[in-house]
Each structure stands twice: as C-alpha cells, then as structure tokens.
Amino acid sequence: MKIDLNLVGAKGAIAEAAEGKWGMTIDQDVCTGCQACVAACAMENNLSFVGEEDAGYGRTQHWIRIERFWEGEYPEIKATPNQPMLCQQCGHAPCEPVCPVFATPHSDAEQLNLQVYNRCVGTRYCANNCPYQVRSFNWRDYHIDPFHANMVDGKLVFALHNQFNPDVTVRRRGVMEKCTFCIQRIHKAQDTAKAEGRDVFDGEFTTACAQACPADAITFGRVDHHESLVSQLSHHERGVKHLEELNTLPRVTYLKGA
C-alpha cells in the first residue's frame, strides 16, 4: 500500500513533521546480536531486574531487545539478521491518542514520544496499541522489593541502588515505560552547548545503546540536519522502516541487504 503523505489537513501537517528531529539508524548487516546495547540501556535508564518468576510471565523490562525470526519451513530454516527493536519514536504514534490521562504526549520541542511517569495511571492501553511491542510495564516495585535486599546493621540495603543514574527517574509500580532516546543525554548536551553559546554538533553525544555497540551498528543524531551522519545513513538505499504501512512515521531506519 502506498501512502500519499501530501494529503491536506491533519495528515498534511504530519507529513511536514515526518522527518522529526532526533533519529537513529541500525545497521543489521554489522549487528552481531551481542546484547551490549540491551545491557547498556538497562544501566543508563535504571531498568529493573524483574527476577525469574516475573520474567516467566513475560514481564521483563527492556527498552531495546534483539529480535530474530525463522524464515522458511523446518528443517530448511534460515535465521534472519539480528534486529534490535526499540521504540521507534513514531511521528504519528498509535500509543499516544489512546492514553486516557495524556501520560504519553508527543514532545513538540524534541519530536519524541514521551512517557510522563507521574501522570501515568497504568491502564496499559498504550502498550496494547504499540505495533512494535516495545513498551514495558512496572508490575511491582522491583527496586524496593525487601525480599531482594540485604540486611546490614539492621537496615535494608538494596543491592543496586548505588548504580542508579541520577538523571533518570526510578519508576514505581504501576507505570508504563519505554525508550526515551536517552532524553537525559539530549538535555545534557543541549545544556552544555547552550552554556558555551553554540549549537549541539553531530556526534557530540549519543544514546547509551549506540555508545555501547562494539560494531558501531547504531548511529544516533539529528535527522533534520542533512549533513549529519544519521541523516545520510537514513536515506541510504538499504534503509527500511518497520511497519511503515501503518503510517506511524518511525524515526528508526534499519539498514540491511548489502
């Protein structure tokens, strides 16, 4: 199905903003599936370790995951390339209009999908409406679960509290969360640049997943700046956007098929 993005009215306005501000490219041809991005994301964004039991219920909390699919019929199967899947920061996001309390608004300033934890009431409607299945829900207060704490001198000591990133909220039970494109790093870079009286330059900072990638498969930056690396890569002929036919206007471009 081909979508005419030049429609007038509301969709015309969306088409204008289709490019967005921040974007990412993921080169599936060089991705080795090592999961370094998954670990780095968990460290950067204070993701909870849900434990064995909850993981069995499919309640694992990852803002990025490595997907692999089978192609063909057994036994003639072929594994597809590793596909890191994260929030696509859709320009026209299916998760946004369904929230009854407007806890997942679209940021006009940064062109990102936000998740406002203090406003979220946990209906989980957004996660059900996300075609990429990248939202995760806090089923418990994992970080203050007393059963996972150690008793030291009569006080409960939580094992990983000292490694929390102070720039990111530690989410409580009953709120939805998702990839933010490391918005804390975006703000930090913008703040530093503003203090020095300049603009953020391409490659000045990057997301935790891109920073950790040993194969440099992930590139992050401004897609609306045409000289930036991510903008040039996203217009590469190998570029594919997932579920584009849903008119979600994803900001992540996958490169594959070299």
Next chain:
Amino acid sequence: MLKNIFDWLKQPLGLIAVGIFFLSVFSVALYGISTTQQAPAQPIEFPHKTHVGFGIQCLYCHPGASKGPAAGIPSQAKCWACHNQIEKTQTSELLAPLKNAVLSGESIQWVPVAIVPDFVQFNHRPHIAAGKNCEECHGDMSQVTIAENPQVFNMGWCLDCHLKNAGDDVEKKTKLTDCGTCHY
C-alpha cells in the same frame, strides 16, 4: 450485632464518642499537614541570616547552581576555611558538630530542604543563566536561620513562571511547557 452497635451509637454517649473520634482524626491530620510546612531539623542550626549579613554570596557555598543541576550543600572543609580562624568555633556549643566533623573526618549530614520528587529533573544552570535570582524561588535568606521553603514547589508554580517568561515567543513556549523538559 451490627444493629446493637448502631443503637448504642445513637444514644448521647455514643454521639459524643463519634464526635471525639472524628475530632481526633481531624487533629492528627492537621498535625500531619503542619509538620510538612516546617523546616526540618538540621545537625547545626545554621544561621543563614548571619552569613548573608556578612555579605557572603549564595554561590560561594552553593557553587553548583551556576554550573549544573544541583546547587550543592558545602562540606565541612568549606565551612572550616573561615571557621578555623574564628575563635568562637572552639568554644561554641552550636558549632561543636562542625568541630567534631572536621576532627573526625565524618561529613555533616545536612537535610536538603528545597527538594523536588524523583520524577522531576530540575537543573539550576538554565535558571541562573536566564537571570533568575536565588531568592525568587528560595526566599530571602537574609531573614531566616535554618533554610525553609517560602512556597511549595509544585508544577503549577513552575509553569506559571515558565509561561510568564516565554511570553509570545512560540519556540520558547514550546520548550518551556514541554513535558519532556522536566519529566523523564
């Protein structure tokens, strides 16, 4: 059983008991609210007004405010820079915790007063860069001893000022009222 209880409550003694119950719940709630409006106890009754009165700038002790997110609370080393020259430090009861902290090397556990919840990411630097003075949010420190909040830091109060400062500038208004500016 339940009917007996209701019958007992309807007689004068029962009504008085109900009245006392609600009055006690109300007064406990009132006490609870009043405690949130008081400045917390500090290890040293630090007199802000004395120090401001000497002409010490806010940024001398809280230098982080002009550089980054947190203004910072000074360590005893900074206090000691002046106080080891001041004879009263050796004898004063109020200053004993400072002397002990310096001698033992253990830090003074100050209680932060101006705090925001974990889901709010506040950065001092842009506020100072935008020309805000400390007292616009933290009150006139030349009048108080232990630091206390002149107002409740809630979102309506933040947004009032953000909207006022953005004015008619659309780009500035978009940035200053965006959820993602403070919540992530």
